[in-house]
Amino acid sequence: MDCIFCKIIKGDIPSYTVYENEHVKCYLDINPNNVGHTLVIPKKHITDAIEMDSETIVHINNALKEVVSILDKTFKPDGYKFAVNYGICQEVKHYHLHIVPKYKNEPLISDIKEVYEKIIASKE
Numbered sequence: 001m002d003c004i005f006c007k008i009i010k011g012d013i014p015s016y017t018v019y020e021n022e023h024v025k026c027y028l029d030i031n032p033n034n035v036g037h038t039l040v041i042p043k044k045h046i047t048d049a050i051e052m053d054s055e056t057i058v059h060i061n062n063a064l065k066e067v068v069s070i071l072d073k074t075f076k077p078d079g080y081k082f083a084v085n086y087g088i089c090q091e092v093k094h095y096h097l098h099i100v101p102k103y104k105n106e107p108l109i110s111d112i113k114e115v116y117e118k119i120i121a122s123k124e
């Protein structure tokens, strides 16, 4: 299947992975809205929110909590926007949850490699 996010799961396309388990992969958005903008995706190909099943959504929600905990530790944002696009709003047709940190004062980092390095450093 010609799905860009399935290729990321297989490792054919690199990603800055923040958190991963057997059900989900969470990685930095390549074109972030904010510092730490992360996507949570299921490892099985599910097209969108309407095709999502009740078992997988639990894994997505558990991963959301893991990612928030990691981002809280690294960047201490003041809040988050959690968003799932659909239809003409959804560019990539593999379900993904956007985790977008919100800041009163956003950290001055523009490069996602640097964002990733700070996340790794705060895990150590």
Ligand code: 5GP
Pocket: 004, 013, 015, 016, 027, 028, 029, 030, 031, 032, 084, 085, 089, 090, 091, 092, 093
């Ligand atoms: P959508 O509009 O489908 O909800 O958003 C798709 C998101 O996927 C966009 O924010 C876009 O920047 C991100 N994206 C698209 N291609 C890639 C990619 O190859 N790698 C990563 N990390 N993010 C991607």
Ligand code: ZN
Pocket: 003, 004, 005, 006, 007, 044, 045, 046, 093, 094
């Ligand atoms: Zn896919």
